[in-house]
Amino acid sequence: MNKFSKSHPVTVDLTKHTCCTSDHNERVLAINDAMDVIRGKWKVQIIGTLLFGGKMRFMDLLRIIDGIAAKMLSKELQDLEAHQLVTRTVKETKPITVEYEITEYGKSLETVIKSVADWGIQHRRKMMQRK
Amino acid sequence: MNKFSKSHPVTVDLTKHTCCTSDHNERVLAINDAMDVIRGKWKVQIIGTLLFGGKMRFMDLLRIIDGIAAKMLSKELQDLEAHQLVTRTVKETKPITVEYEITEYGKSLETVIKSVADWGIQHRRKMMQRK
DNA sequence: CAGAATCCGGCACGATACTG
């Protein structure tokens, strides 16, 4: 069930614009795909936490993320796993525990998240002073 | 009506974790604020288009973005203007026209968008081959 | 042309309860 940019049929009538054509379109699709992965209130935070904290259990995430409900955490983690950004491993301890860890591929998101965070901090400052 | 991370009260009980404290919290807030600006199906695309195409009229955007409805474009542009990422200038031509342009501050988002786009392309390739 | 107004369906997200 891969919904790759289905929302945007690649039809662009160039009735008046002869400039923006070829690879500009690919960028749009890329951005949408990327945003699909990142979208959702918690995705980025989960990845960030895992990126920063290493291997963690469900409960750890539930406690650290602060505000997230179990259902959401569960669902978002499934999404991330489907995208091969995190791994899920079940430990056969007495009360069963599950550990989540970011994949090598998932680490490639660090750049993105970092730039988002950096911009956010800057934005925060700007919005504080002015007004 | 500034809703700065109101969703996440900064209460983190450290019953068991003594590590993640101080500035980690600030990063979370920063990320949320940044995502608030970027969130929405069209925001990034609009900024990207303006970033790439320079000064543009409403109709241009409406045609280029392909798929967006006037209402959405209008609303998103208002949001962006409120965040001081774009400027809106009315030209007193015969049928009135309005031009939108990205601000200097808005250009600071280029880094973010670029990293998102780059990752998206890479992600796209990966998902194509495997599976 | 550049929007505002209105109506509406779906799903993102939340709260709560239950299970192995």
Next chain:
DNA sequence: CAGTATCGTGCCGGATTCTG
């Protein structure tokens, strides 16, 4: 502990119509 199941709701985003 690590989830599912169920239910409810807001608001996000789309389609359409009207206006200056």
